[in-house]
Amino acid sequence: MKYHKIPDETIRRMPLYVRALALLEQEGQETISSRQLAERLRLNPPQIRKDLSYFGAFGTRGIGYPVISTARRIRAILRLDVPQKAVLVGAGRLGTAIAVYPGFSVFGLEIAAIIDNNPTKIGSRVGRLEIEHIAAAATLKARGIRLGLLAVPAEAAQGCADVLVQAGVKGLLNLAPCCLDVPKQVKVVSIDMAMALGVLPYYV
């Protein structure tokens, strides 16, 4: 399949495959067919095959996909083969929950700094990280931090985003219930928990 633009939806699913393959590797399974993988992830086999084929041939016909090397290739595609560092802004309850969340490491993602604007919190520790003042944003680029997570109230989110963008952050995960204005070369992904919960009553 050549000269094909890769759908955003495909990219969105790739981390799913990475995590599933990492689990399979742990279980000692060497290969997996699109059917088995689809069963685990509640997807359709052709979708998985198509997704993977966008990046070239991964599998062996009659056998399936090699667990280890496929995981490695997807990680490389997503740039997750090198450790990616992120800064967390907001050391409130949600922020500290995220700071100690162990689920980022499968993807080679690491919360490498925590920033808050509350002077009483500066210097105290969350896990093995020390909470820093917002002025420390200036040092982010030098520390190789290019991703940011916003766990602040909606009113503060835009201001924090501006600071991070200024500091060279290229990707933002926004957990505040608001829109962000950023230069178009900065990618923003938003998670809005209340909105996600808010659609449920419609369906039930």
Add this chain to the structure above:
Amino acid sequence: MKYHKIPDETIRRMPLYVRALALLEQEGQETISSRQLAERLRLNPPQIRKDLSYFGAFGTRGIGYPVISTARRIRAILRLDVPQKAVLVGAGRLGTAIAVYPGFSVFGLEIAAIIDNNPTKIGSRVGRLEIEHIAAAATLKARGIRLGLLAVPAEAAQGCADVLVQAGVKGLLNLAPCCLDVPKQVKVVSIDMAMALGVLPYYV
């Protein structure tokens, strides 16, 4: 526009409109045009008009949409006009962060119970709620709780989901990084923070 199935994506955006309109009401604005609303939400005006028109005519040509009554009508469509109660499973860091999160109330959503399986936590308070044992799930239906949030480790999520479904919960917001098997009349929405962060390096 008659005999039209309402797109899921439209439903997904509805809470966005509810929140924006609630804010406008607070600001004292009486009507808003699709253009103004689109500017706030970073959407296209025709998309907003189309979304709203799926449910009938809301606006006045030449003027725009009446803030208060439009908000009320959308709430009714989403069944957010009656208070909706939810049970939170998992009183860890993420769980307690969610428990005290004030952002649910715009939608008439309320965390009405917290459940954990850790005996040392039972009885202690988070906000004004007391942490209950998982056995208390049996009382959820009687208390009018039909929604559930899962803030537990991935290994525990399916078990908790089973318990909630058994207890009559009809909608689930899953925050654990895994798939859930539920009867098809139960709606599941999943939020996977690590996955959301994991796609960023690809784009930057």
Add this chain to the structure above:
DNA sequence: GTGGCTTTGTGAATGTGAGCACAAGCACAA
């Protein structure tokens, strides 16, 4: 080898959503 079984890779078809352009409609002023 060769035949049979399994599974991939992919063009084509189908389904779903977004964006545009414009007619229809309302308010307000003259």
Add this chain to the structure above:
DNA sequence: TTGTGCTTGTGCTCACATTCACAAAGCCAC
């Protein structure tokens, strides 16, 4: 009452995403 300006509501078109169906390709047993 009529004209002007603005905004909604919506059919149509295009783009994107999912699913299907099947040929191509590898493995294994004999």
